[in-house]
Amino acid sequence: MDESILEFLPRKNSYPESIHSAMNYSLMAGGKRLRPILVVAAAEAVGGDRQTVLPFAVAAEFIHTYTLIHDDLPALDDDDFRRGKPTSHKVYGEAIAILAGDALLTEAFILMTNGSLLDDIPAKEVLKAAHDMARAIGTGGMIGGQVVDLESEGKPVSPEALEYIHIYKTGHLIRACVRGGAKLGGATPAQFSALSRYGAHIGLAFQIIDDILDITGDQEKLGKDVGSDIDREKATYPALYGLAESKKKAEELVNESIACLEPFDDRADPLREIARFFVQRTF
Ligand code: GRG
Secondary structure, three states: OOHHHHHHOOOOOOOOOOHHHOOOOOOOOOOOOHHHHHHHHHHHHHOOOOOOOOOHHHHHHHHHHHHHHHHEEEEEOOOOOEEEEEEEHHHHHHHHHHHHHHHHHHHHHHHHOOOHHHHHOHHHHHHHHHHHHHHHHOOOOHHHHHHHHHHHHHHHOOOOHHHHHHHHHHHHHHHHHHHHHHHHHHHOOOHHHHHHHHHHHHHHHHHHHHHHHHHHHHHHHHHHOOOOOOOOOOOOOOHHHHHHHHHHHHHHHHHHHHOOOOOOOOOHHHHHHHHHHHHHHOO
């Protein structure tokens, strides 16, 4: 996946160098590449081709990396480390970090509507996948969840509000990756609906595990500061339900997600494995 990311990313020494270097720095700092892997796995589960959907997969990683850069800024979480390295604003300053996030988001839309996708897939499907992604990350999706999360810090949060935050802040992007891969891979309406449900379940499970790892995780392995949710009095599953109940909830969601794949053959095995990885992960 790293090779494809580099292929679609403006060269780091191209003019204006500072912004391209900052974009390259955060993208190549590491990361599990879960979102692009999900795009490819969903496409392949319905008989689609990995190479064809790569621009959309890379766009998903650009979007994810933009959110990490912006989330780490002093105005938001003010974090010093991400992916095991100093955060973008620590290295490039706040202005370039903001612009690097903006640029990655913009480049993602260039990629989601790029010529090679349009050569291989009907334009209507390409547009639908890009539109779906845009909805997933706007105020009716990820940004909405982030705003409610921010405004809930230090306040008591109901189980419903917590679920909203997690589904919107994290789940919608993950689900849009699965839906995008499925749509571009040529899913039937029934396959698309099953994969949407799969994506929704793993999306919520992913954030619950992220909450758990913020308490039990190893800072070195995670590549970022742990314990920050408690410090900021953030709304989390362990804070509301305790660690054991939260783990159980994540496991149930993963089992439900795998059940959604029942009608699929072994081409959906990577999706099954990714779901299992979500609950077992330590980083
Ligand atoms: C646009 C500022 C802004 C925020 C939107 C997604 C998000 C809301 C903020 C990013 C920070 C955060 C805690 C997101 C929750 C999702 C999450 C657990 C991100 C970490 O994802 P991983 O573990 O990261 O896949 P790597 O580094 O492996 O890619």
